[in-house]
Amino acid sequence: MPELPEVETTRRGIAPYVEGREINEVIVRERRLRTPVPADFEQALVGRRIGELGRRAKYLTIPLSEPHAERRALLWHLGMSGSLRIARLGDLPKKHDHVDVVLDDGMILRYHDPRRFGFVDWLQGDVRSDPRLAKLGPEPLSPDFTGERLYRLSRGRRLAVKPFLMDNAVVVGVGNIYAAEALFLAGIDPRRAAGRVSRERYARLAAAAREVLAAAITQGGTTLRDFVSGTGEPGYFAQRLNVYGRAGQACRRCSGELRLITLGQRASVFCAHCQT
Incomplete structure (x- = not known):
């Protein structure tokens, strides 16, 4: 299972390619992840711009520009075997490539997950109020961990x-x-x-x-x-x-x-x- 360093490595690796980019298209090949991909996922993402990526524990947070005030950010978990990678237009999807987020410069944020234990969902409120995150302890590299x-x-x-x-x-x-x-x-x-x-x-x-x-x-x-x-x-x-x-x-x-x-x-x- 990807642990905190793997998730942080993923965040740092994909951030330069996705931050500030506008989403042109979203392709969902498999909705049956640990939590089913939201029904409005594709429609709600197209035309929105990606902000600065964050991480809380093993979750990635992907903020999005308005106008959807109630859909302000994505929460992405890699599960047991998932990975987020950067691909380019023309790179054919492989087996278990379940989600593509196509950006305005032709790059693709591609989610691969053979076991389908990961998920992508809307962040409910912020990292302090989302029920999946609210009860988590401090980050191990923060001053709160002693x-x-x-x-x-x-x-x-x-x-x-x-x-x-x-x-x-x-x-x-x-x-x-x-x-x-x-x-x-x-x-x-x-x-x-x-x-x-x-x-x-x-x-x-x-x-x-x-x-x-x-x-x-x-x-x-x-x-x-x-x-x-x-x-x-x-x-x-x-x-x-x-x-x-x-x-x-x-x-x-x-x-x-x-x-x-x-x-x-x-x-x-x-x-x-x-x-x-």
Whole structure:
């Protein structure tokens, strides 16, 4: 699944091609996404100009010019296997290319999603009031995400610290890959109860999460089977992963064997020597 760095990489990749452009045509080949494509999608978009793209957690927000006051922005989620890419007029659609937004300069914003778990819908109000976004925690690279917040929210929690960190009400966008990597950098056993992690260690964990996510964004996201950036390039952060996907291999710190466990129904790899 594309995680926060992949979505941010997509935003940065497509923004120069779509911001300020007018929409000439919209082609929907498959409406049956996780949420069906709105019935008025094509008609409501044609003739409108795209504003500055935003991101909240794993959602992309695409503001639109008037006159439709109640249809001011799109909310786009890539789901498990979706991608937004830039194509040109004449580039034939491939299987699973479900939506084309054709721009006034001949470029196309094209949505590809083999599993159809993503969606595009109207943003209801703004990012603070839309029910899909209103209860989300802070962005991990924002000043609102701190070790003190983690420490405060974790008191009395028996839940393991890794699924606690992955809770979108605690902080958004720290998915399985980046939670595993952050816990390794912070030296924290992912099985440890969230309520039994000290304030000092949470400060290290918050710093580690920011470091891992910032590095992944800089390098274009993590190379997953389905992920490519908005310009069709794969991510490269996987070349630097310390634990994720490396079960049975040697720890880069101590050379001990990395262990594979299951936490919250998700696979998790860690070093029992370096993470306590």
